Amino acid sequence: MLDQGDTARFVRVALSRASTATEAVTEAVAQVDRRATCFVMAFVPDHLDREVLASELDRQMGGVPVFGCTTAGQITPEGYETGALMLIAFPRRYFRCASMFIDHLRDFPMQELSQKIDRIKTQFQRTAGWRRFGLVLCDGVSKAEDLLASTLQLCLGEIPIYGGSAGDGLQFQETSVLYGGQFHSGAALVLLVETALDFTGVGFDHFLPTETLMVVTSAIPEERVVLELNGAPAALEYSRKIGVAVDQLSPEVFAENPVLVRQNAKFHVRAIHSVEADHGLSFMGAIDDGLILTLGTGTEIINALDTGLDLRGPMGQRPDFILGFDCILRKLEFTQKGMLDDVSAMFRKHNVLGFNTYGEQHCGVHVNQTFVGIAFFEHTPEDLH
Incomplete structure (x- = not known):
């Protein structure tokens, strides 16, 4: 060894x-x-x-x-x-x-x-x-x-x-x-x-905010599940925003297309975990009704x-x-x-x-x-x- x-x-x-x-x-x-x-x-x-x-x-x-x-x-x-x-x-x-x-x-x-x-x-x-x-x-x-x-x-x-x-x-x-x-x-x-x-x-991290915004319009905070974004089923709206078919969503897609949450002057990634029933999205961090999510874009990683x-x-x-x-x-x-x-x-x-x-x-x-x-x-x- x-x-x-x-x-x-x-x-x-x-x-x-x-x-x-x-x-x-x-x-x-x-x-x-x-x-x-x-x-x-x-x-x-x-x-x-x-x-x-x-x-x-x-x-x-x-x-x-x-x-x-x-x-x-x-x-x-x-x-x-x-x-x-x-x-x-x-x-x-x-x-x-x-x-x-x-x-x-x-x-x-x-x-x-x-x-x-x-x-x-x-x-x-x-x-x-x-x-x-x-x-x-x-x-x-x-x-x-x-x-x-x-x-x-x-x-x-x-x-x-x-x-x-x-x-x-x-x-x-x-x-x-x-x-x-x-x-x-x-x-x-x-x-x-x-x-x-x-x-x-x-x-x-290696992400910057874009001008693409989504608002959580229906959620189950205690389960970290978002049911609706911008008044539409969450997975469908997220898919539309990133240009990927909903049936192609995966951890790899979520990793490359993160959503960010602004806290004071700094943005943090609020990672998506999976697609739930009825096109809900399960998150790996806290979410709530009214939360504004910003689509992130990657910078040069190394x-x-x-x-x-x-x-x-x-x-x-x-x-x-x-x-x-x-x-x-x-x-x-x-x-x-x-x-x-x-x-x-x-x-x-x-x-x-x-x-x-x-x-x-x-x-x-x-x-x-x-x-x-x-x-x-x-x-x-x-x-x-």
Whole structure:
């Protein structure tokens, strides 16, 4: 196996492409120094038995906390993959964390969430000179990410939050987060992370708004289903606007013809998931009656990716690594355009590690078809800035 140790200096990346859960865990854990590790993030391919994998990780890591999720693909030191178990070990020397588990996400009282966050903030004592951020991993088909992201950011205040929604390949059926030695559906986990490293958040896509607008005139918000656009059946109106027959609509078509929602001065992608009965459209983010949707048009992908990932630290240094949450719809578009190798090369160039999501969380906003990440840099003392 290729030694991944030189990819990043401040975390350890462990990989296995074994076909069974037990073999994959054994091979990956052997690459982790458990004595030096504060916690591990596990990004799991959909072919491995979840119950066996969770049990083996819990047993073999010997008390080191493991957090993670099922994925729609992994971003390893080699770039895009679909069958790799990837563990990222965060060492005690540079990281500390506190965790919170949220079960029954759709019905979880937001007031109780606020109280739990307050307790964590009080109990998790600060380390002088270290900075904090929040990480959230949540069920990607829960339809609760929008409220979760906004509530978390409100409760954490100046502490920025980043994360991604779990996937399950391309099934869009059952996704799970890993917490406490078990996989949980309909749930979320939140990590409050403290680090000695410098870091900065990043979030970008490669779309610009056009002048083509559509208004949601009938919707079922709690299900994220739009029944009508501009007073017409939603799928028929969307098809007419993009010039594609309704029976040709697919995830690939949705990925290449996104709709955008304006929030303040910025546009975010509000991705379409599928065509529903009676020509409704199911979305991957919040929708409501009266929402104005703007058809987006793509820009040059590789340049946008290179520019978005070309980050610098306080002294102009390049990131040691970027923890990335990359929407599966982006990967579908890149696949359709024959660009997977080019994108993987760009991820290698910028030391991106992470997974393909069903949605991304960026500073209190749940977005789609977006790259969200955290770039980590070697810390520069204040007196050298």
